[in-house]
Amino acid sequence: DAKTTQPNSMESNEEEPVHLPCNHSTISGTDYIHWYRQLPSQGPEYVIHGLTSNVNNRMASLAIAEDRKSSTLILHRATLRDAAVYYCILRDGGSQGNLIFGKGTKLSVKP
């Protein structure tokens, strides 16, 4: 699986949008972009995933660059409960197991 690069930490104010970037310049054509987050004292949880097109769900939006070498997770209105470590992970579409977690981005949300 290809490697991803994320900022170590980011800060946001409550109720404001947050854009979490991820670089994945060596992404292959069959790699999906997955985002997971880990709230304090909990296991990681799925946030969103995409292949080429931008994606929206109830938790977040995922904006994928046209060349797929980068993506951005968008939290439209950050809440204090969104404070977590966010992981951007590439995974081949047909694979199972062995999610490769990088260091992720620790998001702090200020009231």
Added chain:
Amino acid sequence: SAVISQKPSRDICQRGTSLTIQCQVDSQVTMMFWYRQQPGQSLTLIATANQGSEATYESGFVIDKFPISRPNLTFSTLTVSNMSPEDSSIYLCSVERMVYSNTEAFFGQGTRLTVV
């Protein structure tokens, strides 16, 4: 979704002893995964446990240190053997399910182990 229960949630153990962590899933799954998260670090896969066969270990992890059982399709255990303070970590159990044509991973709450 998948509901995963891990026991114990935390423990403090003496060096040289062993701890067995249990993972129960709410429905049958083929593969169960064990991860380790060292303090301040990200998650690292220890092994993949399939029912009816020996677990597959990742580089740097061996069966003698981390024996795994998988007696049925909803349960697995991970033992941390002959513990040292370096084994102090969070150990997480995970399964995967197809959700709307995507393979999604689900994690237990983790077992926070401190070795003294």
